[in-house]
Amino acid sequence: xxxxxxxxxxxxxxxxxxxxxxxxxxxxxxxxxxxxxxxxxxxxxxxxxxxxxxxxxxxxxxxxxxxxxxxxxxxxxxxxxxxxxxxxxxxxxxxxxxxxxxxxxxxxxxxxxxxxxxxxxxxxxxxxxxxxxxxxxxxxxxxxxxxxxxxxxxxxxxxxxxxxxxxxxxxxxxxxxxxxxxxxxxxxxxxxxxxxxxxxxxxxxxxxxxxxxxxxxxxxxxxxxxxxxxxx
Ligand SMILES: [Zn+2]
Numbered sequence: 001x002x003x004x005x006x007x008x009x010x011x012x013x014x015x016x017x018x019x020x021x022x023x024x025x026x027x028x029x030x031x032x033x034x035x036x037x038x039x040x041x042x043x044x045x046x047x048x049x050x051x052x053x054x055x056x057x058x059x060x061x062x063x064x065x066x067x068x069x070x071x072x073x074x075x076x077x078x079x080x081x082x083x084x085x086x087x088x089x090x091x092x093x094x095x096x097x098x099x100x101x102x103x104x105x106x107x108x109x110x111x112x113x114x115x116x117x118x119x120x121x122x123x124x125x126x127x128x129x130x131x132x133x134x135x136x137x138x139x140x141x142x143x144x145x146x147x148x149x150x151x152x153x154x155x156x157x158x159x160x161x162x163x164x165x166x167x168x169x170x171x172x173x174x175x176x177x178x179x180x181x182x183x184x185x186x187x188x189x190x191x192x193x194x195x196x197x198x199x200x201x202x203x204x205x206x207x208x209x210x211x212x213x214x215x216x217x218x219x220x221x222x223x224x225x226x227x228x229x230x231x232x
Contacts, residue, residue, distance in 0.1 A: 003083065003168040003195065003229070004082075004083035004084065005083055005084045005086075005163075005166050005167050005168045005169070006077070006081065006084070006086070006168070006169045006170075006229070007086050007088065007163050007166075007169070007170050007185075007189065007194070008074060008085065008086070008087045008088070008170075008171045008172075008173060009089075009090070009170070009172045009173065009175055009182060009185055010074075010087060010088070010089045010090065010091060010096070010173045010174060010175070011089075011091065011172070011173070011176060011179075011182070012090070012091060012175075012176070013173065013174020013175065013176075013200060013201055013218055014068075014071065014091070014095075014174040014218045015065070015068075015091050015093055015174075016174070016201075016218070017068045017070070017217065017218060017219050018066060018067065018093075018095055019061075019065050020065050020091075020095075033050075033054060035150065036150075037050065037051075038050065038051050038054040039147075039149045039150050040149050040150050040151055041149055042151075043149075044144060044149070048131040049130075049131055051144075051145075052129045052130055052131060052145070055111065055129065055147065056127070056128050056129060059111045059112070059125065059127065060127065062092075062093040062094065062095075062111050063127075065093060065095060066095075066098070067095045067096075067098045067099035068095075068218070068219045069218075069220070069222070070173065070174075070218035070219050070222035070223065071095050071096055071098070071099035072099045072100075073222045073223040073225075073226040074087060074099065074173075074226065075096070075099040075100035075101045076100075077226045077229060077230065078100075078101055078102060078103060079100070080230055081229065081230065083168075084103075084166075085103065086105065086163050087103060087104045088107055088160050088163070088182075088185070089104060089105070089106055089107065089108075090107060090108050090175065090179065090182055091106075091108070092108055092110050092111045092147055093110075094111070094112055105155070105159060105160055107154040107155050107156060107160060107182065108148040108154060109145070109146045109147040109148045109155060110146060110147075111145065111147070113125055113145070113146030113147075114129060114133075114144070114145065114146055115143070115144050115145070115146035116135035116137060116138060116140065116142055116143055116144075117143070117144050118138055118142040119137055119138040119140070121135055121136065121137035121138065125145065129143060129145065131143075154182075157181070160185075161188065164185055164188045164189045164192060165188075165192045166192075167189050167194040168194055168195065169196075169197070169229075170185065170186060170189035170190070170194040170195070170196045170197070171197045171198075171199060171225075172185070172186060172196075172197070172199070172204070172210070173218060174199070174200060174201070175198075175200070175204055176204055176205060177205035177206035177207070178204075178205050183204075183206050186198075186206055186209040186210055187206075187209055190211070195211055195212070196210045196211045197210060197211070197212045197213065197214070197225070198210040198213040198214070199213075199218065199225060200213070200215055201215065201217065
């Protein structure tokens with residue numbers, strides 16, 4: 001398989017085998033909360049302590065998690081593929097970076113980031129964030145996790161669309177196909193001429209938009225796919 005520019009979209013499914021759950025899982029952190037309460041600007045305004053506690057717990061959990069074979073395989077692809085490999089992730093964990101990937105765009109933010117709601121200053125989040133924390137730039141107690149919540153604009157969209165336009169191969173791994181705009185990336189990439197592949201535990205909501213699909217555990221099908229790309 002020859003593909004100079006490879007764009008990879010990753011979702012919660014790639015981190016599930018590293019022990020990080022999502023709001024669609026039963027049990028776990030998300031199950032104890034309503035999405036509206038912990039993943040919207042309105043929820044944060046209503047109860048910042050609850051929201052900080054929730055992300056503090058997710059941050060602690062993600063720091064204990066380790067990359068699995070799928071993350072490792074994608075880092076190897078970036079290191080060994082002769083063309084460009086870019087990862088667009090919906091995940092807020094740092095497992096791609098922990099595995100060694102360099103070109104990672106966190107469209108939904110990251111747990112290790114802090115953001116000032118007043119002045120937009122960004123810095124590294126401490127392990128535990130509190131509503132009373134002061135922004136190091138403007139001094140206001142308006143710090144929040146640097147996470148894109150429901151109803152907010154994802155990050156780096158111009159850059160992501162540019163990558164999709166330039167893509168020869170677009171691969172979505174472990175995504176539900178339910179969250180936009182990421183769910184439409186396959187159509188964007190296809191329109192600009194990329195071959196499209198879904199790698200997933202089960203078919204996503206947008207499976208019919210993909211030219212090719214493989215199903216199984218990410219830790220098995222992603223390394224196998226990477227071997228094919230590097231060997232072809
Ligand atoms: Zn500030």
